[in-house]
Amino acid sequence: MGIADSEGSSIYLYISDPSRMKQMNLNIVNDLVRKNTSCIIVTTNIPSSILANLYRKEGIVMEKIHFIDAITKYSLGSAPADQENTTFTSNPGNLTELGIAITEALKKRKEEDTALIFDSISTLLIYLSSPNISKFIHFLSNKIRLLDLKGVYLSAAKGLDPLLLTQISSIVDEVVETPKE
Template sequence: MSRSFSDNSLVLILSNAMDLKEENVALTSVLSRNNYNVVIITSNLPASILTKEYESKGIEMKNVYFIDLITRYALGSNPGNSDSVQYVSTPENLTEIGIAITKLLNNIENDRIVFLFDSVTSMLIYTSSDKITRFLHFIVNKIRLKNSKGIFMATGGGINPALLMQLRTFVDAVIEDKEEIDDFFSS
């Protein structure tokens, strides 16, 4: 198996919880610099907070999109979708997440699209492992059929072994070493 992002469509990154946000920012920076349209499915932090974080790190936001699973659930109201942000009612509404992914896939002009799931682990707070496994299998196939790419981030010790085993079978590469990330995504 080749060890570069250009040769792999789907990647699982296993991280420790303390590094998850930092790795999200670093990945988004590298991907946007390499002219990818980055669609972040965020179940960890609201899009507004991630946007501020990215901008403070100098990330160009014109090719960054969000499917925000947190804001509507936390606020109890819809702040209103935009071209760059789709709000989902609750993190457990997998059908609505799938529809938002399909909508963005169809609306983004450039074919260089990467879907970044910022925390499979935090999705487990809202939905059972079995449902997430089925949902991710559906999404993985949608990503492959559309010739896009996907990155799934999870905390190594915070995910049940059955789901982890399934995730490993869905992806082309697994990165467990923080130092590998820059080399893998820069090449």
Template sequence: MADFSMSGDDKRIILALSPSRTYRENTIRMMREIQKDPDLRVIVICVNQPAAFLSEYYQKNGIDTSRIFFINAITQYATGTAPAPLENCRFVSKPNDLTAMGIAVTTILKQFEGQKTVIFLDSVNAMLIHSSSADLTKFIHFIISKLRILSIAGILLAVEKGLDPVLLSQLSTFADDLVEFPEGNTPQKE
């Protein structure tokens, strides 16, 4: 993955656009690249898949989940009950509770203060199912502003064809880099 790289010293905000057919594979490729730096911790905001599913999927694909913390916005919403607490996961009651999600991000970033960290939002498209484009844009702007103030890197993952042009334009403006994964396997950096 010559065009996608991430190290502990990286402070960029990356908008990663993937075709839907290779979405999961591209997620794994990015996680592997991130984990090349053994000191880099990942905070995954999961709206697309529950944390338990992602953790198992990552492990099956050789990803060290001991270096991943999940902010899970889908499990409690999908099951209707509060899940048992987990050491590496904070649950948010529903994916459209952007205030609770913002508080969770702030709390977890404080917990890992001083550690090399990257926020990984999976995914913009799933958030659009539960929130309006305007609310989502405000939330992402808030998160990115917080990351910039704290000098922390971030990755916004999306399926390009699922975004309207106005939202895509706004996200591109917020990001430092745009990585587009083609239908094949090699990402293209713009």
């Protein structure tokens, strides 16, 4: 049973082989949207424009999707002006800006099931230390619980140090490890 089948507010940590990260993102978003759940996707690795194209190809209803793109502006120096349903932040390491963007996106959500999907914690570790990420995950998880949402944290296998993995595992309801192909 995945996050899409869970009842009420729940938070899952999905751990996958690095080669399966993109596919895992697609599967989770597809399942959630099919269950009429809106998704706020925080991306720190694949640009939101590419993810949007991939979602469309999967037949995912894009009205249900909002992106918080923390990587495109940082890499290109500017963000595309015409991209709908997307908030661009300037730097994946700027957690204050990221936190504000998530809070704003959650405020705008309609009265329906919503899931916050964070892709991925392991990529965020390139920019931030484990203790800072741990604090941020606590902050996000409190918000998810308080607003009665669903939450998904994605991570590459062996992408988290044992202490951070223990800390996150104690916050979430389920840890799902997808087998290597």
